[in-house]
Amino acid sequence: MTRNEEIIERAKKRLLQNYKQQPIVLVRGEACTVWDADGKAYLDLLGGIATCALGHCHPQIVAAAKKQMDTLWHVSNVFYSEPQIALAERLTTSSGLPGARAFFCNSGAEANEALIKLARRAQVDRGFTDRYELLTFESSFHGRTLATLTATAQPKYQAGFEPLPQGFRHVPYGDLDAVRRAIGPHTGAILVEPIQGEGGVRVAPPGFLKGLRALCDEKGLLLLIDEVQTGFGRTGKTYAFQHEGIIPDAFSLAKSLGNGLPIGAMVCTDAASKALPSGTHGSTFGGNLVAAAAACVAFDLACSEEAMAITVRKSARMFELARAVQARHPTRVKDVRGKGLLMGIEIDGGAADVVARCRDNGLLVNLAGEKTARFAPAFVATEEQLVQGLSLFERSL
Ligand SMILES: Cc1ncc(COP(=O)(O)O)c(C=O)c1O
Structure with a gap:
């Protein structure tokens, strides 16, 4: 049994089964990378569903929280x-x-x-x-x-x-x-x-x-x-x-x-x-x-003007990459929509399988509705990570 499986077995016994949880246990994160209990790394383009906007364990945010904890x-x-x-x-x-x-x-x-x-x-x-x-x-x-x-x-x-x-x-x-x-x-x-x-x-x-x-x-x-x-x-x-x-x-x-x-x-x-x-x-x-x-x-x-200008540029790149995937798979990809660093890719026949394959291929995104894979990356995602993410997504289609 892997470490992931051992921990999940404990979870299944004792946690309310109200979430449809993906079968990995995440134990550590840094910017847009997270690691599971067996040491596998994932590119996280979901950011806790639009929550870790500055990535995992951003050093300046960690420092501010620690300082306040000591105070x-x-x-x-x-x-x-x-x-x-x-x-x-x-x-x-x-x-x-x-x-x-x-x-x-x-x-x-x-x-x-x-x-x-x-x-x-x-x-x-x-x-x-x-x-x-x-x-x-x-x-x-x-x-x-x-x-x-x-x-x-x-x-x-x-x-x-x-x-x-x-x-x-x-x-x-x-x-x-x-x-x-x-x-x-x-x-x-x-x-x-x-x-x-x-x-x-x-x-x-x-x-x-x-x-x-x-x-x-x-x-x-x-x-x-x-x-x-x-x-x-x-x-x-x-x-x-x-x-x-x-x-x-x-x-x-x-x-x-x-x-x-x-x-x-x-x-x-x-x-x-x-x-x-x-x-x-x-x-x-x-x-x-x-x-x-x-x-x-x-x-x-x-939320500084400079930071938001960078977010807009990254968004343009992310949508360009996604639309290129759509152009190569016009029957599978029904729609690419969203704004900024919040994007949905609608998949013909539903997105659940694609989201699961993304995870197996090392990319974290999630389902929004039944048919849409949601990307909500941290604003610190690099262009290379966006390119890699959309390439992993395409492989998972
Ligand atoms: C638009 C919107 N409103 C409210 C909520 C509920 O937020 P919470 O889960 O923090 O209660 C969510 C959560 O996904 C949301 O997306």
């Missing part, structure tokens, strides 16, 4: 702490939201829960006690808590968990007319991903977010953007909504924010923030000092 880990949010404030300053000033403020939590689902609570109370404060409903989009993904899986418009995530919370309605993605028709007397907000990551890496059509902003202004709704997968410089802007030049009322972040340490955030306008005054929301671990200190360094490395 102070946790104090409770009944006290102020410097790393949280420094991170809030970065997230808010880069957002363009007027008077922006940040709330910290631990995950994407929690950040979206904060958005949902913010929207409901903001409408109540305006005197609209019946505007509790959020419109969300078919094939979206917003998390696994009861409220966020109800916002997630994919029946497979909801089956068996009924009764689901009230106040969510689902509309086709990218269809502004359908959104206009769906807005009713109870609608208070719209929650949208700029790119549907889990839904198969589907980019919102140009003008869609702008159209939603206009609709929200016309109807008195809040526009909430889920930037959990797309934020933090991944698409070449600090936040993907900035490609459309719009200002949401609030947005959520997680994944890349801590480069792998658990931290999430909700950022909102000063006006919207009034809906969550003292005592209305909170989290014990939210904005943990070690995660926040790491996130500050990660932000500076990922």
Whole structure:
């Protein structure tokens, strides 16, 4: 029995079997390379699913986390702490939201829960006690808590968990007319991903977010953007909504924010923030000092103008390589889509087998939806690694 197999056997006995796990145990990582328990190296172009944006064990982020660990880990949010404030300053000033403020939590689902609570109370404060409903989009993904899986418009995530919370309605993605028709007397907000990551890496059509902003202004709704997968410089802007030049009322972040340490955030306008005054929301671990200190360094490395210009260049190369693979295999590869360093390659007949063969060939990517292989490499991936990755992918087709 290999070391991988031994450890997996223990996992199968004692871990909740809620994940479809790939049959390797990862034990060490450095930038875009990870090693399994038997010493095999893999090129990691998934980065913990768009989470380790600066690669594994980035020395400057490790140093910041270690320094904070030696100083102070946790104090409770009944006290102020410097790393949280420094991170809030970065997230808010880069957002363009007027008077922006940040709330910290631990995950994407929690950040979206904060958005949902913010929207409901903001409408109540305006005197609209019946505007509790959020419109969300078919094939979206917003998390696994009861409220966020109800916002997630994919029946497979909801089956068996009924009764689901009230106040969510689902509309086709990218269809502004359908959104206009769906807005009713109870609608208070719209929650949208700029790119549907889990839904198969589907980019919102140009003008869609702008159209939603206009609709929200016309109807008195809040526009909430889920930037959990797309934020933090991944698409070449600090936040993907900035490609459309719009200002949401609030947005959520997680994944890349801590480069792998658990931290999430909700950022909102000063006006919207009034809906969550003292005592209305909170989290014990939210904005943990070690995660926040790491996130500050990660932000500076990922979201500077120079860094994002490099991300845009790497993205162009990655898409060029993928489209060349598509040109050589036009019947197998149905589509190449995405933006920045988030790319989906849709495979005729489904991508599960291809993703498994990629792993056997030493490349880590994953499934988004049933048919799409997702690439979400760290921004530190080199051009050679992108070339090697797409070549391993082609071999795995
Ligand atoms: C767009 C989006 N929102 C929310 C989430 C949920 O984040 P978490 O798993 O950290 O709760 C995810 C996770 O994949 C996501 O992609």
